Amino acid sequence: MATPNRAALLTKLHKVLKQHFKPLPNDTRPLMEQLLFAACLENTAYETAEAAYAHLREIYFDWNEVRVSTVLELTEILKLLPHASTAAANVKRILQDIFESTYSFDLEPLKKQNIGAGIQRLEKMQGTSPFIVSYVTQHALAGHSIPLDRAALALLRVSGVIDENEAASGKVTGLERTIPKNKGLEFGGLLHQAAAEFYVNAQAPDVKKTLLAVAPSLKDHWPKRSPKKDYELAEKAKEEAARKEAEEKEAARVEVARLEAQAKRDATIKAEQAKANKLARAEAAKKAAEVELHKPKTKPVPEKQKTKPHEPAPKEARGKESHGKESHGKDSHGKDSHGKESHGKESHGKESRKEAHGKEAHGKSDKRTPAKPAAASKSAGKSSSKPAPPKNKKTAPAAKKKSSTKQLTKRKPR
Numbered sequence: 001m002a003t004p005n006r007a008a009l010l011t012k013l014h015k016v017l018k019q020h021f022k023p024l025p026n027d028t029r030p031l032m033e034q035l036l037f038a039a040c041l042e043n044t045a046y047e048t049a050e051a052a053y054a055h056l057r058e059i060y061f062d063w064n065e066v067r068v069s070t071v072l073e074l075t076e077i078l079k080l081l082p083h084a085s086t087a088a089a090n091v092k093r094i095l096q097d098i099f100e101s102t103y104s105f106d107l108e109p110l111k112k113q114n115i116g117a118g119i120q121r122l123e124k125m126q127g128t129s130p131f132i133v134s135y136v137t138q139h140a141l142a143g144h145s146i147p148l149d150r151a152a153l154a155l156l157r158v159s160g161v162i163d164e165n166e167a168a169s170g171k172v173t174g175l176e177r178t179i180p181k182n183k184g185l186e187f188g189g190l191l192h193q194a195a196a197e198f199y200v201n202a203q204a205p206d207v208k209k210t211l212l213a214v215a216p217s218l219k220d221h222w223p224k225r226s227p228k229k230d231y232e233l234a235e236k237a238k239e240e241a242a243r244k245e246a247e248e249k250e251a252a253r254v255e256v257a258r259l260e261a262q263a264k265r266d267a268t269i270k271a272e273q274a275k276a277n278k279l280a281r282a283e284a285a286k287k288a289a290e291v292e293l294h295k296p297k298t299k300p301v302p303e304k305q306k307t308k309p310h311e312p313a314p315k316e317a318r319g320k321e322s323h324g325k326e327s328h329g330k331d332s333h334g335k336d337s338h339g340k341e342s343h344g345k346e347s348h349g350k351e352s353r354k355e356a357h358g359k360e361a362h363g364k365s366d367k368r369t370p371a372k373p374a375a376a377s378k379s380a381g382k383s384s385s386k387p388a389p390p391k392n393k394k395t396a397p398a399a400k401k402k403s404s405t406k407q408l409t410k411r412k413p414r
Contacts, residue, residue, distance in 0.1 A: 093127030
């Protein structure tokens with residue numbers, strides 16, 4: 001509900017606006033053309049909007065040709081408007097929506113419906129803004145709705161009628177209740193004329209007189225910059241922020257793609273290395289199998305034949321071997337010749353030197369068993385690895401006795 005202060009300010013503003021501006025006639029265009037004209041009229045003076053709209057109708061043959069044109073082409077045609085690109089985009093989108101819904105460019109049947117259904121249809125249409133919907137509701141549907149664009153909201157905020165939050169939201173609470181329906185068309189036209197001039201040039205004389213008459217306190221803090229300039233700077237900042245955000249998103253996307261590609265390459269390299277290692281192991285196993293196949297087979301050595309290298313023979317074996325090989329192990333009396341004589345080695349050496357004495361001794365021995373002095377010397381050589389000392393005549397009988405004893409011990413009984 002509007003406060004008394006707001007209602008008083010709106011009433012005073014209406015009275016002052018009638019002193020500086022003239023009311024405008026009602027728009028009698030078809031409903032669809034009122035939508036297109038309102039798109040050109042937003043934030044623009046009536047004269048400028050009329051000129052831009054007439055130029056659009058003159059350039060194109062019909063509305064379908066306008067619909068299939070590009071926004072850039074329409075912007076060039078509507079360059080008289082302060083925001084030509086926005087108006088061109090809205091015109092194209094409105095025509096496209098109407099054509100897709102009706103396959104024609106006629107919205108007159110909408111007037112036969114009640115105002116609520118008509119307003120709901122206009123709000124759902126692409127390319128329409130709150131200002132366009134309010135303008136068509138007021139002029140075509142005979143409803144009570146005062147159109148407010150960005151310029152009108154800026155003027156109401158400067159004059160103190162609304163605050164910053166209401167200006168940002170685009171809605172003025174209690175405006176339609178303060179301004180009656182029979183005066184709504186007049187107030188909307190007067191307000192739009194003053195707001196359009198203030199939007200482009202804040203220092204315009206008529207606008208400045210009007211606002212100072214409504215709020216004399218504005219003299220000390222009158223805005224130095226027009227609302228259009230503020231809006232352009234704000235839009236530029238938004239575009240810059242949007243551009244930076246898009247660049248950041250693109251950079252993030254590129255980084256994610258790079259990391260995914262790197263991960264894919266690493267996985268491919270790892271798989272190739274694993275495959276190469278597997279092939280190498282298979283090749284090594286194959287070569288080992290071939291070597292094993294061509295390797296000569298050897299018989300296993302029994303455990304009994306396996307002896308350690310340089311292992312001395314057992315004592316019993318050594319005793320038997322020495323007993324079997326040495327011809328002079330024991331004499332007939334059971335005494336060891338080496339143990340009996342301390343000079344056994346000398347006696348053997350003496351025997352080898354005097355062969356003549358050995359022959360004589362063998363001659364005296366038994367004829368059935370001829371003596372073999374060579375065997376005696378051979379056995380003596382085996383018993384000692386050192387060279388035997390020279391023989392003397394005294395040791396000859398001992399050699400004779402040994403040889404005879406040896407012959408007797410080997411004799412078999414009959």
